[in-house]
Amino acid sequence: MQDKYITVTQLTKYIKFRFDNDENLGHIFLRGEISNFKAHSRGHYYFTLKDETSRINAVMFSSSVSKCKFLPQDGMKVLVTGKVTVYEATGGYQIYVNTMTEDGIGNLYIAFEQLKEKLAKEGLFDPARKKTIPRYPETIGIITAPTGAAIRDILSTLKRRWPLARAILFPSLVQGASAAPDIIRQIKVASTYPLDLLIVGRGGGSIEDMWCFNDEMVARTLASCPIPTISAVGHEIDFTIADFVADLRAPTPTGAIEMGVPHQNDVLQLIEQIEKRLEKSIFHQLEVENEYLHQLTDRYILKNPLSMYEIKEQKFDHLLDRLSLGMGQLIDIRKARLAKSIDTYLFTHPERLYMEKEKELAHVLKTLQQQSTLTLEHFTNPYNQVLSKLETLNPLLTMKRGYSITRREGEVITSSKQVKKDDILDITLADGSITSKVV
Amino acid sequence: MAKEKELTFEENLEKLEQIVKDLESGNTPLDDAIAKFNEAMKIAKLCNDKLKKAEESVHQILNEDGTLEEFKATEEA
Numbered sequence: 221m222q223d224k225y226i227t228v229t230q231l232t233k234y235i236k237f238r239f240d241n242d243e244n245l246g247h248i249f250l251r252g253e254i255s256n257f258k259a260h261s262r263g264h265y266y267f268t269l270k271d272e273t274s275r276i277n278a279v280m281f282s283s284s285v286s287k288c289k290f291l292p293q294d295g296m297k298v299l300v301t302g303k304v305t306v307y308e309a310t311g312g313y314q315i316y317v318n319t320m321t322e323d324g325i326g327n328l329y330i331a332f333e334q335l336k337e338k339l340a341k342e343g344l345f346d347p348a349r350k351k352t353i354p355r356y357p358e359t360i361g362i363i364t365a366p367t368g369a370a371i372r373d374i375l376s377t378l379k380r381r382w383p384l385a386r387a388i389l390f391p392s393l394v395q396g397a398s399a400a401p402d403i404i405r406q407i408k409v410a411s412t413y414p415l416d417l418l419i420v421g422r423g424g425g426s427i428e429d430m431w432c433f434n435d436e437m438v439a440r441t442l443a444s445c446p447i448p449t450i451s452a453v454g455h456e457i458d459f460t461i462a463d464f465v466a467d468l469r470a471p472t473p474t475g476a477i478e479m480g481v482p483h484q485n486d487v488l489q490l491i492e493q494i495e496k497r498l499e500k501s502i503f504h505q506l507e508v509e510n511e512y513l514h515q516l517t518d519r520y521i522l523k524n525p526l527s528m529y530e531i532k533e534q535k536f537d538h539l540l541d542r543l544s545l546g547m548g549q550l551i552d553i554r555k556a557r558l559a560k561s562i563d564t565y566l567f568t569h570p571e572r573l574y575m576e577k578e579k580e581l582a583h584v585l586k587t588l589q590q591q592s593t594l595t596l597e598h599f600t601n602p603y604n605q606v607l608s609k610l611e612t613l614n615p616l617l618t619m620k621r622g623y624s625i626t627r628r629e630g631e632v633i634t635s636s637k638q639v640k641k642d643d644i645l646d647i648t649l650a651d652g653s654i655t656s657k658v659v
Numbered sequence: 660m661a662k663e664k665e666l667t668f669e670e671n672l673e674k675l676e677q678i679v680k681d682l683e684s685g686n687t688p689l690d691d692a693i694a695k696f697n698e699a700m701k702i703a704k705l706c707n708d709k710l711k712k713a714e715e716s717v718h719q720i721l722n723e724d725g726t727l728e729e730f731k732a733t734e735e736a
Contacts, residue, residue, distance in 0.1 A: 384713035
C-alpha cells in the first residue's frame with residue numbers, strides 16, 4: 221500500500237518535467253510591471269512581474285543582465301522573453317528572463333519623472349535663474365519645423381500683435397530620434413544671433429511625438445542659452461522638461477507670441493497716455509512758474525520803487541532812536557550797580573569783620589574742649605568696666621571670705637581622695653599660708 | 660540719418676517713462692523740463708511711427724549653409 225505514496229521531490233521533479241517539456245512555457249513573451257526589484261551583488265536581478273490581478277517571480281542572470289540597456293526599477297513596464305520553469309527548492313514556478321526591454325509609454329513617464337527630479341535637484345528649474353522676457357522684443361528667434369501649423373501660427377499671431385518684430389526661423393526637426401540633437405544644434409546656433417527672445421516649440425501631437433522636448437541635453441542646452449526663452453509645445457500632458465527649463469512656458473506656439481510680445485494697440489495707447497501725461501505735467505509746471513512770476517511782479521515794491529527808499533529812511537531813524545536810548549540805559553544800569561556796592565555794610569563798618577571773626581574763634585575753641593572730654597570718656601569707660609569685672613573674679617577676694625587653696629608639693633588638692641595619712645599639705649589663705657599634716 | 664546708435668524700442672519707452680516720472684515729480688527746473696518735454700515728445704512720435712508704419716516685417720530662415728533668406732510661411736491650402 222505504501223507504493224501509492226510518492227515523495228515531494230518526486231512530485232516536484234514531475235511538475236518540473238511537465239513545465240520543461242511544454243512548448244509554450246519554453247519560450248514565452250511576457251508583458252508586465254516590475255516590482256520588488258533587487259539587483260544582487262553578483263549581478264543577477266530578482267524581481268516580480270505583475271499586472272492588475274496576477275504576479276510571477278522572475279530571475280535574470282548576469283549574462284542576460286549585461287544585454288539589458290536600462291536599469292530596471294519598480295513600476296517600470298517591461299517586455300520580457302524567457303522560459304517558465306520550476307524552482308525545486310521552493311516548489312515555485314518562475315520565469316528565467318532572457319531579454320528585457322522597456323514597454324513604451326509607461327516607461328516614458330518614469331524616465332520623465334526621473335529626469336525631472338534630477339534636473340530640479342540641480343536647480344535648473346529655479347525661478348531665480350529665469351531670465352526676464354523683454355517687454356518689447358524686436359528680433360525673435362524661433363526653433364521649430366519650417367513647415368506646419370506651428371510656424372504659421374507664430375508668424376500670423378506676430379503680424380497681428382506686434383508687426384514691428386522680425387522673426388528668424390532656425391528650422392529643426394521636432395519629432396523622431398534626430399529631433400533632440402537638431403534642436404540642441406539650433407539652440408546653440410540661435411545663441412550666436414542678437415535675439416531678444418527665443419521660442420522653441422512645436423504644435424500638438426502624441427506624447428511620443430514631442431518626446432524630444434523631454435530630452436536631457438535639450439533641457440541643459442536650453443537652460444544655458446543666454447537669450448530669454450519661451451517653450452511652446454502644444455500638448456495635452458501638463459508639462460515637458462523643456463517647459464520647466466525655459467524662462468517662460470506657453471501652452472501653444474500661438475500662446476508663445478501672445479505671452480512674449482505686447483499687442484501693438486496696447487503699446488500705442490501707452491504712448492498716447494505718456495504724451496498726455498507729458499503735456500499735462502509741462503503745462504502744470506508752466507502755470508505754476510507763471511503764477512510765481514505774477515506774484516513777483518505784483519509786489520508793492522516793484523510797483524512803487526520809491527516806497528522802498530521811504531521805508532529805509534524810516535527804518536534808519538528808528539534804529540538811531542533805539543541806539544541812543546539803548547546807550548543811555550546801559551550807562552544808568554552800570555552807575556546804579558556801582559552805587560549799590562559802595563553802600564554795603566562792610567564798606568561802612570570794616571571793624572565789624574574783626575569782631576565777628578573773634579566771636580567765631582571763641583565758639584570753635586569751646587566746641588573743641590567739649591569734644592575732647594567726650595572722646596576721653598569714650599575710651600576710659602570700657603577700661604573701668606573691665607577692671608570691676610576683674611575684681612569680682614579675683615581669687616584673693618574669695619579667700620578673704622574664708623576659702624583656702626590646699627596644695628601638696630605644689631599640686632592643688634580638689635578632692636579628699638587625693639590625700640592620705642601623714643601627707644604634708646600647704647594651705648594658702650588670703651593673708652598667708654599654713655603647713656599641715658594629715659592625721 | 661547719421662546719428663549715434665539707435666535705441667531699441669524698449670530703451671526708448673523706458674526713457675519715455677522716466678521722463679514722465681521726472682516731470683511729474685515737479686522737481687525739474689523749467690529750462691530742463693522744457694528740454695526734456697521736447698525730447699520726450701520726439702521719442703513718443705518715433706515709437707508711434709515705428710508701430711504705425713511697420714509694414715509686415717521680413718522674416719528670415721537660416722539655411723543649412725548659414726545664410727539667411729526671406730521666409731514666408733506657406734498658407735494653409
